[in-house]
Amino acid sequence: MSQTKYAIGVDLGGTTVKLGIVSDKGKIVQKIALDTCALDGPEKVVKQIKKGIKELLGNNKRKIEGIGVGAPGLVILKKGTVENPPNLPGWGRVQLGKRLEKEFNYPVFVENDANAAAVGEMIFGAGKKHDNFIMVTLGTGVGGGLILNKKVYRGETGAAGEIGHVSINREGRLCNCGMPGCIEAYAGNNHLVNIVNEQLPERTDSLLYKWINDEEKVLDPKLIHEAAQQDDKFACEVITEFACNLGSGLASIINLLDVSTVIIGGGVAGFGDRLFDAVKDKIKERVLKPIAPRIKVKAARLKNEAGIKGASSLVFLRG
Ligand SMILES: [Zn+2]
Known part of the structure; x- marks a missing residue:
């Protein structure tokens, strides 16, 4: 029997960052939510995301394949750059993927949140x-x-x-x-x-x-x-x-x-x-x-926490 794989999904919203560890069957085994602190600017937001991932990894014993992030705005895949996301003031361009990869040493996949939702439905949901x-x-x-x-x-x-x-x-x-x-x-x-x-x-x-x-x-x-x-x-x-x-x-x-x-x-x-x-x-x-x-x-079949699941599915799609 093949072993279950896991990925971290990060749903970056204007008010809340939702994060979870998700199995390759689309089941969330652990999740947390933090304030995005959008008004404090991009450095603080990146800090919040890192804090959330650290917390998830803290007492985790499962093998994590990678980290997927669904972000608002335009995402350039190379370096996982997020450009001018609406509701996140002062961003301009942030190389979110590259920075998370450096910090955690996992493959990181960043995608626009609407695209991540589509991938989520393709991997786990109504689009299978x-x-x-x-x-x-x-x-x-x-x-x-x-x-x-x-x-x-x-x-x-x-x-x-x-x-x-x-x-x-x-x-x-x-x-x-x-x-x-x-x-x-x-x-x-x-x-x-x-x-x-x-x-x-x-x-x-x-x-x-x-x-x-x-x-x-x-x-x-x-x-x-x-x-x-x-x-x-x-x-x-x-x-x-x-x-x-x-x-x-x-x-x-x-x-x-x-x-x-x-x-x-x-x-x-x-x-x-x-x-x-x-x-x-x-x-x-x-x-x-x-x-x-x-x-x-x-x-759509992914209802609750579709954002976290969609983000994690980016890892299973490409990982
Ligand atoms: Zn329009």
Whole structure:
């Protein structure tokens, strides 16, 4: 019987660094979380990451194959350089991979967090049986990763896969990137909340209106889901519209790549079958006819600690 292998996965976020020791089957055997201390600048953040790894290695007796890091922003594979990550002020360029390799003497693999999520699904999750798929992560932003022939497609610099910034309306809502009509401007959490808020005054008969105005509940994607679960017409319409926007954008990407499997993860993916069915229907309606029968829309399988698992999977992919 082959021996289980282990890797350390580091999920570098704007507020928290999550770290874990993960088996080659995708099981987390030990995990910790530390403050990122982003406002104290890159040196402090690197210090926090090192502190976390040291803590994990402290009483570990398993054989560690390497360290994988999922980081926001543009990642250049050589030297594991992280460039201008959003939410980490003052970074510029940091050779994170090289510095961790020097400190710990393990192979270190750094990748953009959305790409790491895609690799995680390929190694451990819903993408296991697929040579090609499009990964979409719905959160504050809309992240994307492309797996082509079992590899991450990185483009010329590593910036490929920005599905969130595919425009579905050249005169549409303004995206955080400064351009109009990006998928993210319709499907990112904050934008979704804004869209609901704009329509709410006209929807006084909806559960959402009652909950927000009378019960002072906070409007977030979870609340929209709860209302839809109770068949609230407005909430259902919001989710359908959301799915149509996402599906239209994905259909264009599918036509370009001839990749028929989409895996959707992130918080809003909790909208469940209502979202997945509507996205699938919209894609089928919009793609070129020969592709339509092959379309699959799947939920990401790595839910809790997907970031740590995705980061560790970088080691199993290349190690
Ligand atoms: Zn954009």
